[in-house]
Amino acid sequence: MRTFNPYFTGLMKYLPEEEQLQLQHAIGATESQIQTLFDAFPKCPELLINLLKDVNGTYYCKHGEETICVLVLGSDLDEYPYYLKSVEQIIADAQVTDSESIHERYEDFLDCVEVDARINMHVPLKERLCFSDCMNNGGTSSLYIDFNPNEGGQVGQVIRYVHDPDSYEVIAPSFEAYLQQLIDGEYEFTAFYEEEYD
Numbered sequence: 006m007r008t009f010n011p012y013f014t015g016l017m018k019y020l021p022e023e024e025q026l027q028l029q030h031a032i033g034a035t036e037s038q039i040q041t042l043f044d045a046f047p048k049c050p051e052l053l054i055n056l057l058k059d060v061n062g063t064y065y066c067k068h069g070e071e072t073i074c075v076l077v078l079g080s081d082l083d084e085y086p087y088y089l090k091s092v093e094q095i096i097a098d099a100q101v102t103d104s105e106s107i108h109e110r111y112e113d114f115l116d117c118v119e120v121d122a123r124i125n126m127h128v129p130l131k132e133r134l135c136f137s138d139c140m141n142n143g144g145t146s147s148l149y150i151d152f153n154p155n156e157g158g159q160v161g162q163v164i165r166y167v168h169d170p171d172s173y174e175v176i177a178p179s180f181e182a183y184l185q186q187l188i189d190g191e192y193e194f195t196a197f198y199e200e201e202y203d
Contacts, residue, residue, distance in 0.1 A: 010055050012184055016077060019195040027063075030071040034061040038092040045096055046134045048152050050161055050180040053136060062091025064138065078137050078148070079187050079194030080165045081176050085139040085146050086194040095136060102131040107173060119172035123158030124151065133164065140197070144168060150180055 007029060009017065017025050034042075034057040042049055042057070061068070063075040076086035090098070108126040111118045120126055128151075137148040149164040163177040177183035187194070 010059050012056060012188065013059055015188055016192050019192040021198050024075045027073050027075050028060060030068055031060040031073050032068040033058040034092045041096060042092050045099055048161065049134060050150065052180050052184060056089060057092055060089065062089055062094055064088035064090060064094065066091045076140055076194065076197060080146065080148060082146060082167060083193065086197045087137040087139045087148060090136055090138065095134060098135050099131050104129045104131060106130065117170065121173060121175045123155050123162065123175045124164060124173050125153055125155045128153045
């Protein structure tokens with residue numbers, strides 16, 4: 006049995022055997038990959054780096070001969086567990102995301118979009134680090150680390166985006182606080198697996 010960081014160690018107790026075995030086969034990001042991530046996002050939090058050093062992505066990610074597909078994260082939306090993106094997926098997403106801001110994307114119907122006051126609507130979307138997509142391939146909900154908050158917000162706050170009706174909500178003041186919420190909630194999002202295997 007390989008040794009994981011505390012977050013994954015705690016999570017393993019709540020995962021079905023098949024998902025545990027997948028994580029046991031996972032490979033961590035290399036120093037070169039981590040440097041690439043820092044080059045793109047110099048303020049990337051250490052705890053996210055630690056997760057990626059243990060498991061470089063869980064969304065159909067190739068780890069040696071194995072392909073990993075495990076929901077390992079959650080949010081305030083209980084019905085949507087999330088994958089951890091690999092370094093390569095994070096970088097690729099940042100490169101293909103256009104430079105428009107929330108304000109530009111929704112300018113014709115801003116009244117229909119819910120945006121937390123702590124989020125700066127004028128910051129290009131690609132400047133936020135998208136580390137996770139939900140089980141619906143990210144089309145429904147994604148999680149971001151925000152480095153350019155509005156007044157009242159904090160650098161490094163975690164934003165949850167959800168589609169239809171679209172909203173952007175700060176769900177934690179930092180990545181550390183975000184992970185601690187999941188731990189304190191006893192990895193509540195893993196209830197999805199109980200439903201699947203019942």
